[in-house]
Amino acid sequence: MTPNRRQEPAPGEIAGPSRPSSPPWEILAPGEPASPVVFASPHSGRSYPRPFIAASRLDALTLRRSEDAYMDRVVAGAPDRGVPLLLAHFPRAYVDPNREAFELDPAMFEGPLPAYVNTRSPRIAAGLGTVARVVASGDDIYPGKLDFAEVRERIEACHVPYHRALKGLLDETRRRFGACLLVDCHSMPSVGGPMDRDPGLKRVDMVLGDCHGTSAAAVVTETAERALKGLGLVVVRNTPYAGGFTARHYGNPARGVHVLQIEVNRALYLDEANVAPGPGLPGLAEKMNRLMNALKDIGAEALATPWAAQ
Secondary structure (H helix, E strand, C coil): CCCCCCCCCCCCCCCCCCCCCCCCEEEECCCCCCCCEEEEECCCCCCCCHHHHHHCCCCHHHHHCCCCCCHHHHCCCCHHHCCCEEEECCCCCCCCCCCCCCECCHHHECCCCCCCCECCCHHHHCCCCCCCCECCCCCECCCCCECHHHHHHHHHHCHHHHHHHHHHHHHHHHHHHCCEEEEEEEEECCECCCCCCCCCCECCCEEEECCCCCCCCHHHHHHHHHHHHHCCCCEEECCCCCCCHHHHHHCEHHHCEEEEEEEEEHHHCEECCCCEECCCHHHHHHHHHHHHHHHHCCCHHHHHCHHHHC
């Protein structure tokens, strides 16, 4: 697949297209997959459609602080190690692929929502549904109510094809190797924000989320934890992030499908105030390369064994 040329907005501005990038995702594929490991960066998209920018009450920098900014660069070494990398181009503030397709706050819309929409969840209550009401700071994105038809168009243009690509990639990997391991890569503010469970508290270097042992076999989480701690990083499991929609929806270790969510402290690689790459990015990228190597060493046979989830 020919990669799209990604737009690189300056910290204080967003020069977006009139519509979402087409396709809204990209797979950076190795010449030959070397293992059942797949990496994804669903929240590093920075292609902001102009109508969305115009409709927001927030400035560009505030919108961009909801990104897992430049995580795509942190894990860019995946294809060189025989690991495919799936990237979302659309920004999280526009559509969040780590939610159900239609997980929406009815208070954001004019008129009632269709019956198939999930209108009650902890994410919705926090203002962070598939189309978010607020950014990371807790500020409202929109000055008024939204039209459901426009939001449905967003979801069908971004969320649906992203997950179609993700499912296809996982299915293909499982057919080839007999099992697959998705590492879903995210970043977190270095200090818990007002919308988080740990407001004002400094975060550790990394959080591994396996939905408390249900989305990935123990060997996966233990291998990742051992590798990262061996690189001098402070690592915890499932607190404050145990895993989002992707981990819960796809993770099924008994069928040889494992999902591990990784949250990286942005202070390790990002100028958080200006949403710009920081001096630590190259060093962190090398550590993630070493993590990929460790996960590849688990092997397909161990991932395909049903009792590995117990």
